[in-house]
Amino acid sequence: MTEAVGPGLWAIDTGYVRPRFDAVHLRVAGDRAALIDAGVGASAPRVLGALDALGIARDQVQYLILTHVHLDHAGGAGQLMAALPAARLVVHPRGARHMVDPARLVAGTVAVYGEAAFRQLYGEIVPIDETRVIATDDGQRLPFGGLELELLHTPGHAKHHQVVVDPELGVFTGDTFGIAYPELQGPAPFLVATTTPTDFDLAALAASVRRIGATGARSAFLTHYSRVDGVAELVEPLIADAAALWALSAGLPDMNTLVEQILGHWEARLEAAGAPGARADWRALLQADATLNAMGLLHARGR
Numbered sequence: 001m002t003e004a005v006g007p008g009l010w011a012i013d014t015g016y017v018r019p020r021f022d023a024v025h026l027r028v029a030g031d032r033a034a035l036i037d038a039g040v041g042a043s044a045p046r047v048l049g050a051l052d053a054l055g056i057a058r059d060q061v062q063y064l065i066l067t068h069v070h071l072d073h074a075g076g077a078g079q080l081m082a083a084l085p086a087a088r089l090v091v092h093p094r095g096a097r098h099m100v101d102p103a104r105l106v107a108g109t110v111a112v113y114g115e116a117a118f119r120q121l122y123g124e125i126v127p128i129d130e131t132r133v134i135a136t137d138d139g140q141r142l143p144f145g146g147l148e149l150e151l152l153h154t155p156g157h158a159k160h161h162q163v164v165v166d167p168e169l170g171v172f173t174g175d176t177f178g179i180a181y182p183e184l185q186g187p188a189p190f191l192v193a194t195t196t197p198t199d200f201d202l203a204a205l206a207a208s209v210r211r212i213g214a215t216g217a218r219s220a221f222l223t224h225y226s227r228v229d230g231v232a233e234l235v236e237p238l239i240a241d242a243a244a245l246w247a248l249s250a251g252l253p254d255m256n257t258l259v260e261q262i263l264g265h266w267e268a269r270l271e272a273a274g275a276p277g278a279r280a281d282w283r284a285l286l287q288a289d290a291t292l293n294a295m296g297l298l299h300a301r302g303r
Contacts, residue, residue: 002026002050003226006169006219011226012050014039014076016121017288020182022072023226025172026050029145034063035080035087036164036172037073037223041123044079059086062144063134065151067174068161069095070196071109071122073223078102078126089128090142092153093135095160100130112197112295136162154212156205157194163212170219171231176208178238179224181285186275189228192266193242194289200296202246206239241269249297258294263287 001013001020008028016022016039024047025036033056039047051058061084066074069091077099081089091099098105102125110118134142138153150165154176164172171177178191193205212220213235220231228234248261263283270282 005227014043032062032145038077040075061087065090068158092160096135154208156208158199170217172221196292196296200300262290
């Protein structure tokens with residue numbers, strides 16, 4: 001599914017895990033196009049099919065910009081770059097080497113998920129020619145279709161994270177500005193923080209979230225999943241959610257206990273927000289995130 005989420009902007013559902021879970025954003029300005037994030041390897045045909053359906057030639061894609069190199073965002077980058085002859089890969093300098101030689105990235109992901117799950121979820125990770133890679137500076141601006149996209153380094157979720165500020169539409173936030181599954185949205189946007197392995201840093205995340213708010217953007221475009229409005233009003237509640245998760249991990253509970261505590265915290269927030277659906281539905285949607293968050297919190301605590 002491809003849906004328009006702003007002028008010259010589409011969210012492409014990558015099909016990873018479930019519908020409307022993982023987005024690649026397609027931005028078109030003038031006669032140029034840019035993709036923000038790449039999905040997994042199996043997502044590449046969907047992304048290329050969306051370009052074809054919208055009448056965008058493959059050589060019009062100027063940039064493939066990765067918010068970070070976790071594989072639900074970057075696993076399909078090699079396949080896409082092979083199909084996009086004019087594109088440059090734009091990535092945080094801490095992530096660039098992993099796109100050129102993905103061996104360590106693969107090993108780290110296998111350590112989290114296990115070999116069998118890794119192969120099922122991510123498949124083959126294709127390396128990218130380093131001559132096609134732009135390793136960004138903080139605050140770097142990219143000329144694009146008559147405007148400039150600004151790259152801001154935003155650690156906290158990952159040390160190799162950056163966001164993309166579009167002066168006309170808002171900010172593409174990867175995972176730094178949390179997740180907002182469509183099924184959980186009620187009268188107001190509902191976001192939860194991501195504290196996943198292995199780089200979670202609460203102070204850095206809070207600074208990065210506030211930096212996103214300071215851009216003045218009205219809209220944020222999240223990989224999980226797409227557009228939320230009212231950025232300024234969401235900053236402090238998102239930081240509070242991350243701080244609450246950090247506090248839950250303070251006594252170094254076992255994994256199962258911490259996962260249940262995280263789910264309970266989120267369920268209480270959903271009830272207070274008047275979210276649609278039943279508690280069992282919420283739990284099913286958030287179980288995997290609670291588990292990954294617990295792993296990240298305990299790792300950050302030294303366990």
